[in-house]
Amino acid sequence: MNFAILAGIAVCWTDRKQSPSRLLREVSKILEKLLNAIQNSPLTRKLSAFVALSENELAVLERLHKRRRSFVAGRDLVHQGQSKQAAYILAAGWACSYKTQPDGSRQIVDFQIPGDFLGLRSVLLHMSDHSIEPIVDIQAAEVLAGDLLGAFARTPRLATAILWAASRDEAMVVEHLVGLGRRDADERMAHFLLELGARLALVGMGSKGGYACPLTQYHLADALGLSAVHVNRVLRKLREDKLVTFRDGHVTFDNYDRLVALAQFDPTYLDHIGPILK
Amino acid sequence: MNFAILAGIAVCWTDRKQSPSRLLREVSKILEKLLNAIQNSPLTRKLSAFVALSENELAVLERLHKRRRSFVAGRDLVHQGQSKQAAYILAAGWACSYKTQPDGSRQIVDFQIPGDFLGLRSVLLHMSDHSIEPIVDIQAAEVLAGDLLGAFARTPRLATAILWAASRDEAMVVEHLVGLGRRDADERMAHFLLELGARLALVGMGSKGGYACPLTQYHLADALGLSAVHVNRVLRKLREDKLVTFRDGHVTFDNYDRLVALAQFDPTYLDHIGPILK
DNA sequence: CGCCAACTTGAACTTAGTCAAATGTCGTGG
DNA sequence: CCACGACATTTGACTAAGTTCAAGTTGGCG
Known part of the structure; x- marks a missing residue:
């Protein structure tokens, strides 16, 4: 059978x-x-x-999902510079990976939502080059380097699938980089909220109408390379223009199509079919 | 033996x-x-x-280095959106990977120097999400997906080494992202020139004294998320402050230590020992 | 020589940051 | 119940960083 x-x-x-x-x-x-x-x-x-x-x-x-653990919001799961061999699969809750500069400012590199890996790269580099913070209380399955490699050896198709997911994550980081370099604050915000919505939709946690979102405006500021004050102004403008509303832990798309146009959002890099269905 | x-x-x-x-x-x-x-x-x-x-x-x-090919400067090697299965190992010359926005502006994501892979991620995603442009005439070895996977299967240590190199590249992209989000123009430029120097030193093409560099100020602008005009001003300032001189295709570190201090450059993420020497 | 691409400089302008203060919200302890 | 503190959000006034526009300059090359 x-x-x-x-x-x-x-x-x-x-x-x-x-x-x-x-x-x-x-x-x-x-x-x-x-x-x-x-x-x-x-x-x-x-x-x-x-x-x-x-x-x-x-x-x-x-x-791989055995060895489930819980972590409380705000306390770093992994710390920059820490030498650690385990990765995690996020099962519930939100987290973010970030780097802090010597001057104290921080840059959020990526957010992780359920179904995402945490610290996959750290395993290969044998050292974490960034910190990971749970944004809310989270549940994550610890995956030891050995187990992962074992699973890869036994099921090469699964290995390819996971590598493909990792590549997709990297593509998102690249898109984020482009946003920081070449989009103004409004476009950046619009693009960010749209991308997050598309990712959440993939795991059934969002739609074109909107989604629940536990991020604070400080998180947005640290991710988008803006000040929290400016984030607030941008959000107000987007709300007044009836494009998108970010309020009380909920993102509502008031006009999805116009928002896509403003952000020049092209979900191609998220939509791609995987490598196995040839 | x-x-x-x-x-x-x-x-x-x-x-x-x-x-x-x-x-x-x-x-x-x-x-x-x-x-x-x-x-x-x-x-x-x-x-x-x-x-x-x-x-x-x-x-x-x-x-893997058989199947050597040449490409002329300026003509895209891979184009955004192109569906292509080959990757390349850059043997000689410089290239850059970039994304262009619908409005025409472009963001350079990374530069590649001899010894770097081109388009490794595109192979997994079965689609290139960025373009690659040779900055000077280059020599590159074409690597078919099949050959690469074959080599991985026969020599797992080599596979780990290459994955490690890929992780290191990703760490550099992350560092680049942090620079765009949280460093001002001077720090960004200083950090960029230092990082490039460190990378070149690894393949014997640079030292703490300086290195040959075929980039134009437009390349710097597109990579650092600045206008070409501002790049020029920043370079002038760094030169006048006797920190670093970018001129006639050559970068000279006039005061390496002070430059490192300005950029808050921490080469940890480049220096790390590989994953195999346990 | 003349052209082109890269580089350089000044002046006006725009975006986003900083500082400061007010408002709102939630949970805790009296 | 209210007072209180901690934290997130909101708004205004001012400032600084970086962009844009415009006008040169330089140097290599057909």
């Missing part, structure tokens, strides 16, 4: 005859397992949205 | 007795091969500076 999810469509096949009732029973058992895996893990959900994962691969992925 | 280069020191050993003259002959043969490989390939040189590579791994690395 074989089973796979292909671009959202379940496919199953068998090479020998079976009674219909037995076939049905098996399929339903597998479906239940899959549903379980996908519902329990935003990472699985994210990867499944792009890449065909077999039952076996899903099982390996699930095994 | 075994042989390795370990942090710049050659090591050889054998498990059976051999006549001294024969041993000597073998060692000199191997040395010649290695010298050849290292001189011919800046990538080999870069990796060897951090990671112990065996004779076999060096041979595999050399094989």
Whole structure:
């Protein structure tokens, strides 16, 4: 009995005859397992949205989610310069990775939402070049370097899928860099809010209408390279122009299309189909 | 007969007795091969500076350098949005990867110098999210996705070394992002010139005294998120302050230590020892 | 020689930062 | 219940950094 999810469509096949009732029973058992895996893990959900994962691969992925730990908001999970070998898969809550300068100012490099890896690069460099802070209380699965490499060796397709997700993250960092270098404050904010919405939509936490967002204006300032004061002004302007409203922990897109036009937002780099479905 | 280069020191050993003259002959043969490989390939040189590579791994690395091609300055090697599966190893010359915005402005994400990979991420995403432009005439070895994966499968240590180099590149992009978000124009320029110097020193093309640099002030402007006019002013100021001189395709550090202090340059993220020498 | 690209400089302008102060909100302890 | 502090948000007035526009200068090369 074989089973796979292909671009959202379940496919199953068998090479020998079976009674219909037995076939049905098996399929339903597998479906239940899959549903379980996908519902329990935003990472699985994210990867499944792009890449065909077999039952076996899903099982390996699930095994990576053992060793679950909780962390409280605000206390650094990893600190810049710390030598640490573990990565994490974020299961619930938001985090951000940032670097602090000697003069005290900080730059947020990226936000992580459920399904994202934390500190994958640190594992390879054997040293964290940045800090990671939980923005709210979070749940994360610790992944030891050895387990990850083991999983890669046993399921190369999964390895490719994870590397693909890492590449996608890197593409987002590049887009962020472009924003800091070549977009003014309004465009930067618009682009940021749109990108975050697109990412959240992938794990079922947002839509074109808006999304819940626990970030403070200080987080936005540190991410966008602006002062908190200016962030506030920009948000006011966007709100008054009926483009987007950021208020009380919630982002509401008042006019998605005009916002996309302002930000010159092109979600191509997020939308791409994965590398496995050839 | 075994042989390795370990942090710049050659090591050889054998498990059976051999006549001294024969041993000597073998060692000199191997040395010649290695010298050849290292001189011919800046990538080999870069990796060897951090990671112990065996004779076999060096041979595999050399094989990746077949299929050498030339490209003229200014004509895009890869274009944004292009679907392309090959990556390149830059053998000679300088290139830059950049993104252009719909409004025509461009942001240079990174410069590549000999020994760097071009478009490694594009291979995984099956699509280039940026363009690559040779700054001068360049020589690059085309690496097909298949060859790369084959080499990875046969020599996992080499795979780790290359992934490590890729992580290091990503760390540089992050540092660049921090610069755009949280450093003013002077610091940004100082930091950039220092980082470039450190990278070039790794492949023997620069020192604490300075280095040859084919970039124009427009390149600097596009990389640092400044206008070309302002780049000119910043360069003048740094020159007048006797910190660094950028002129006639040559960067000269007039006062390395004060420049490091101004830029708050911390080369930790470039200096790190590789992942294999545990 | 004349052209072109890179570089240089000045002046006016715009964006975003800094400083300062007021408002709002939430949870804690009296 | 209210007072209080901690923190996030909001607004205004002023300032500094960097852009834009415009007009040269320089140097290499056909």
